[in-house]
Amino acid sequence: MQIGVDFGGTKIEAAALAPDGRFLARRRVGNPGIYDAAIEAVRALVEAIENDIGARGTVGVGTPGSMSLSSDTIRNANSIWLNGRRFRDDLAAALGRDIRMANDANCLALSEASDGATRDAAVAFAVILGTGCGGGLTVNGRLIEGANGIGGEWGHTPLPWAKGDEIEGPECWCGKRGCLETWISGSGLSRDFEAATGLRQSAQSIVAAAAAGNSAEASAALERYIDRLGRALAVVCNIVDPAVIVLGGGLSNVAAIYERVPSIVASYIFSEEWNSRIAPARWGDSSGVRGAARLWPAAKASEPSAFNAVVAKSR
Numbered sequence: 064m065q066i067g068v069d070f071g072g073t074k075i076e077a078a079a080l081a082p083d084g085r086f087l088a089r090r091r092v093g094n095p096g097i098y099d100a101a102i103e104a105v106r107a108l109v110e111a112i113e114n115d116i117g118a119r120g121t122v123g124v125g126t127p128g129s130m131s132l133s134s135d136t137i138r139n140a141n142s143i144w145l146n147g148r149r150f151r152d153d154l155a156a157a158l159g160r161d162i163r164m165a166n167d168a169n170c171l172a173l174s175e176a177s178d179g180a181t182r183d184a185a186v187a188f189a190v191i192l193g194t195g196c197g198g199g200l201t202v203n204g205r206l207i208e209g210a211n212g213i214g215g216e217w218g219h220t221p222l223p224w225a226k227g228d229e230i231e232g233p234e235c236w237c238g239k240r241g242c243l244e245t246w247i248s249g250s251g252l253s254r255d256f257e258a259a260t261g262l263r264q265s266a267q268s269i270v271a272a273a274a275a276g277n278s279a280e281a282s283a284a285l286e287r288y289i290d291r292l293g294r295a296l297a298v299v300c301n302i303v304d305p306a307v308i309v310l311g312g313g314l315s316n317v318a319a320i321y322e323r324v325p326s327i328v329a330s331y332i333f334s335e336e337w338n339s340r341i342a343p344a345r346w347g348d349s350s351g352v353r354g355a356a357r358l359w360p361a362a363k364a365s366e367p368s369a370f371n372a373v374v375a376k377s378r
Contacts (some may be wrong), residue, residue: 064120066112067356068105069167070094072127072142072194075101077108078352079116082361084178088115089352098148106157123163123358124154125170125351127195129212139216141195141236141244163358167191168215169206170354171311171344172199177357179345184306188215188299189344192292193312196248200303218244222291223298224331229291246291249314256284270317289319293327300332300339311344311351 064087069076075094079087090108095101105124113119128140135152137145155162165173172181172189181187181201189199198217200207208214219242222229232241233254245251249266257263260280264272272281296308310320321341329337344350 064116064118065356065359065361066109066120066122067170067352067354067358068108068122068124069170069351069355070101070105070124070126071167071351075104075108076352077105077112078349078356079112079120080353080356080361084353086349088112090115094142096142096144098144102153102157105154109158121163121356121359122154122158122160123165123170123355124151125165125167125355126150127167127197129166129208129216130164132212139213139219139237143236165206165208165355165358166197166199166215167351168197168311169199169208170352170358171309171350172201172215172354173206173357174346174350174354175309175344176201176204177354179350180309180342181307186303186305187307187309188296188303188305189309189311190217190296190315191312192247192249192310192314194248194250196244196251196312198299200305217295217299218242218248220298222246222295224294243295247288247295249312252284252288252314255287256280259284266314270314273319285317285319289323290327292320293324294331296324296341297328297331300328300337304339306339308339308341309344310341311347315343 065080067078073094074091076091078089081087090111092104127142128137131138135149136147137150140146151162151164168191175181175189176187185203187201191197196218198215200215219237221241222243233245234240235242235245252266252269256269269281269284272278273285325341346353
């Protein structure tokens with residue numbers, strides 16, 4: 064049995080998968096936002112899942128940020144209280160077993176490559192468009208995490224083909240300016256709308272107002288968002304040329320993205336044609352936890368993983 068843990072900024076979800084991909088059990092709790100309490104929350108969730116099923120499973124965890132290969136600590140997480148902590152090792156100790164861990168966008172990528180929207184794609188790029196934004200790359204169904212464990216970390220590159228007030232860009236929590244996360248995340252859409260109007264609105268409210276056609280300001284903000292997303296994805300296409308780009312996160316539900324972003328991408332790529340697809344995640348909000356579970360192979364935990372994931376042994 065494979066157990067996945069999706070460690071999000073506001074919630075923690077655990078789920079058990081059968082070998083055929085069916086959910087056997089699912090549980091969710093709020094993320095306490097305090098390190099020791101979060102460790103205990105994950106331990107309790109996994110224990111509850113195993114009690115539900117009556118069996119012990121392998122555990123994979125999807126997290127914000129990534130693992131430092133030199134210190135085995137979390138880095139680059141927008142849940143900044145995780146940074147510098149030996150999260151993988153501490154979870155392994157609390158659960159009393161080996162743990163496999165990967166970035167949450169990588170878990171989305173792995174889930175969709177396994178049995179989702181990118182299953183038949185030789186090269187695929189997965190994008191989370193939520194409170195933040197991130198990316199994950201798969202080639203022939205395998206995660207590509209890279210020599211330094213930062214493969215697909217697209218959200219903290221600059222907005223390409225910047226113009227006007229985009230050139231300097233807003234400050235990002237990472238310490239740099241103008242990162243994609245400040246433009247094409249949900250918080251980036253909200254920030255841009257406030258900069259233009261002086262009004263603070265959630266990304267969901269802006270999208271709803273634009274869809275209803277009763278706010279010129281919301282429509283303009285969404286148009287700027289779509290143009291920036293298209294430019295950002297064009298860079299990915301110029302580098303790895305994915306057959307499919309799969310989108311997850313709250314903004315992946317915006318229908319206008321699938322209608323208008325492809326033509327924007329096509330206008331920026333270094334080719335006379337662009338025949339790739341942009342698709343929503345087949346498994347929606349479940350992709351993260353499914354991908355985390357699949358950091359371990361389904362057959363038996365002692366086999367080497369088919370994926371380039373970080374492993375910690377319990378102490």
